[in-house]
Amino acid sequence: ATPRTVLLTGAAGGLGTLMRDLLPGYGYELRLLDLLPIEGEPDAIVADLADKDAVREAVRGVDAIIHLAGISLEASFEKILRANIEGTYNLYEAAREEGVPRIVFASSNHAVGFTPRPQGDAPLIPIDTPHRPDTFYGLSKSFGEDLAQFYWDKHALETVSVRIGSCFPEPSSVRMLSVWMSPADGARLFHAALTAENVQHTVVYGSSANTRLWWDLSTARAIGYDPQDDSEQYAEKIIAEQGDLDPENIAHAYLGGHFVSDPPIWPY
């Protein structure tokens, strides 16, 4: 059955704001949660994922959860540990205790960010490519995918882990021509992840059907995702402004882009 009431964690963030606009169009009633209050949303739950009691109360009675909350870029290990690793654990534990049957987890391409980009006619990167996180941030997404698998195997709590590329209104870099997910396709993919039967723990890449795609969307298509957008319409302008990919630049060699080469955060 289609889940009706969906808890959206990270609802104040960029992706959360886009999905607050789009998902009600699929018939969902959203319950919102974030660390930060949301203007015009007085019923949104303002809570930290570290607050186990608040998280348990927030998940009570929902049909599914879309889990976006957390630190969305590189940060110190301590911050990532608290928000992304312990926070995601707290959410899963609350969902298990309250009997929520399914979570859609916002994983990231940075869980596999040190995977070389396919060159020439090389095959697309498969979904079962080994984890190769490019940051503590990416490491927390690898952990989240393992946590999801564990909660399926041990507790029959289902997850679709979506390794999102870049979900923004428009692509803004040459790399994004390959990894962009339009907001409308993002909503299509989340809807598929919420409604497909028997997903157990399924991992999918999250992007539009880009001409310059680097990864294999077949597991996403298998749960009913039918992307409608392609970044190619932006290619000429972006390449004219920014130049094409440079094979000498390490940030251009791997999926994760500049995440692989940015200086480490110091002090840890």
Ligand code: NAI
């Ligand atoms: P964002 O940084 O704009 O939003 C994250 C939200 O989570 C913020 O509103 C923040 O206040 C909230 N948050 C952080 N720590 C929290 C805590 N301890 N308790 C409660 N709320 C907390 O990030 P964005 O771009 O909206 O991404 C959403 C999710 O999707 C993140 O998990 C990110 O890692 C993932 N993702 C996003 C991509 C994108 O293209 N936007 C790409 C890949 C993954």
Ligand code: 15L
């Ligand atoms: C992510 O995981 C980030 O959350 C997002 O802000 C983008 O940087 C995206 O990856 C990307 O790889 O472009």
